[in-house]
């Protein structure tokens with residue numbers, strides 16, 4: 001993976017400097033890095049800035065929806081519209097997406113039909129969700145681009161996330177999957193089916209499964225080749241199928257952490273985690289809650305260490321952007337999906353910058 005590139009940005013030195021300057025106005029960052037000949041030697045070739053974008057659950061399934069195919073296709077059409085605006089102006093995208101609701105639902109289908117058809121294990125369900133959701137995103141994206149008169153291929157890669165077999169996460173299931181339940185129903189399911197359940201960020205109770213830390217994304221070199229060929233790539237969907245050594249393991253990897261691994265390995269210009277809140281908040285869920293608009297990585301790390309970000313929801317997102325900013329010295333952000341371009345351009349969300357002075361709003 002080292003061979004994919006040195007510390008020069010995909011966008012070249014000028015583009016990197018623009019990216020490091022933190023939130024930018026308009027599309028200066030993109031214009032800078034779209035100059036001919038810009039090639040950071042990453043293996044991703046020349047072109048516009050390369051953003052790794054992690055799509056949160058609401059990109060595919062909104063809270064309160066049951067998760068029908070039609071609901072998910074409609075949500076993805078809206079999501080694709082946001083992403084198409086970026087592609088249309090020349091930005092290059094590698095996209096990861098969540099699968100928590102879908103993989104949990106699929107696992108229930110395995111369990112409840114087990115007397116009639118052989119149930120498939122969790123990691124197989126993860127692979128299936130990668131294929132299906134990637135396909136649905138691919139369809140939506142190519143349609144959204146076609147409406148703008150743009151023909152740009154999208155490739156969906158079934159991707160593996162390399163994990164350690166002795167990761168402590170296997171003993172401490174904390175990844176929420178599947179539907180939300182009232183507490184009493186969740187506790188009854190835990191008793192009857194042996195599930196681990198816990199409350200999820202004030203929204204209800206959910207089943208939890210282990211979520212080992214992705215050490216690397218196995219197919220990153222292929223992702224780089226596709227990007228270099230001008231292809232928009234959907235990879236590490238659902239965080240990637242977790243594999244320890246050469247064995248798949250039953251777990252669900254966090255897609256934000258997988259996105260950070262991808263972004264660092266690809267030497268991406270920026271990492272953007274798109275979700276359903278305007279900002280990351282301190283003292284979230286309390287009357288003292290206040291949004292973070294622009295922070296340095298070290299400030300954000302201090303807030304993390306003080307316990308501001310919940311495991312299984314905001315915690316991994318914060319960890320992901322910190323890893324990217326600390327490893328590359330470039331900007332990352334967490335912000336609302338419906339303002340994707342503003343988040344990318346530094347006008348919305350929580351902008352995380354390397355070391356320059358940042359104001360905590």
Ligand SMILES: Nc1ncnc2c1ncn2[C@@H]1O[C@H](COP(=O)(O)OP(=O)(O)O)[C@@H](O)[C@H]1O
Pocket residue numbers: 055056057058098201274275276277279280281282283284308309310312313314315
């Ligand atoms: N400190 C925080 N600031 C903002 N949101 C938080 C915070 N802690 C937990 N959350 C919750 O995290 C959710 C986003 O996490 P999650 O639902 O896992 O995202 P996604 O499915 O979009 O990847 C928000 O909708 C909010 O309910």
Ligand SMILES: NC(=O)OP(=O)(O)O
Pocket residue numbers: 055056057097098099100101176237238239252253254255256
């Ligand atoms: N795999 C994963 O991180 O899914 P969610 O984003 O839906 O939790």
